[in-house]
């Protein structure tokens with residue numbers, strides 16, 4: 336089966352010489368893929384290139400077999416995106432925001448708005464202004480907007496960032512429900528290893544702009560008491576090798 340996401344030798348170096356170097360990643364259909372790394376490791380940069388928000392200097396991203404840089408519309412046709420905190424018009428209701436977003440997609444109407452509100456648990460609050468929403472509710476509204484077009488792949492950058500425990504659990508439950516019931520493939524970035532452990536089947540670890548490990552979460556955690564311990568061991572080894580290079 337063709338991978339849903341293929342990233343090949345992706346490189347982008349900013350003027351300050353930070354960025355990402357030769358990143359290779361593969362997401363298979365049905366994966367909940369955790370893209371894990373500390374603050375500043377390069378997760379958002381990769382995701383912005385993947386979704387055409389910025390350009391790479393080198394390398395390629397293919398979504399459903401289509402290169403993003405040359406065949407953007409085909410590549411993004413079955414993709415929903417939530418990058419950084421979801422932006423919404425705060426003086427409008429949650430529902431009105433979704434209705435406006437739905438106008439971008441031909442054939443997506445009020446019925447789909449009802450469906451996505453239901454999936455993210457915002458039906459009771461749909462008529463309230465977004466200004467009165469909690470951060471968790473705003474994130475769920477962003478997730479609802481990303482789902483409007485019935486995507487087969489959802490790319491979520493730090494979807495639980497800043498949320499309290501209940502907010503995190505709620506987002507996680509929605510993601511796992513969608514993966515199971517609607518067969519949506521997920522690429523989710525996070526700097527919270529516990530989230531990866533609870534939610535993802537496969538993961539990639541990015542460290543200082545380089546993908547240092549990719550594989551099944553169960554494989555990566557093997558031989559360690561926790562995934563956190565496995566990660567720390569991995570990074571120690573990367574630093575040891577770098578010191579001897």
Ligand SMILES: Nc1ncnc2c1ncn2[C@@H]1O[C@H](COP(=O)(O)OP(=O)(O)OP(=O)(O)O)[C@@H](O)[C@H]1O
Nearest residue numbers: 349351353354373374375376377378379380381526
């Ligand atoms: N527009 C920019 N100009 C210069 N440097 C940048 C820019 N965007 C990101 N960087 C740098 O590139 C590196 C990777 O940043 P990026 O935002 O991709 O990391 P991240 O893993 O998403 O971090 P976080 O978890 O904090 O969001 C960081 O060192 C960051 O400071």
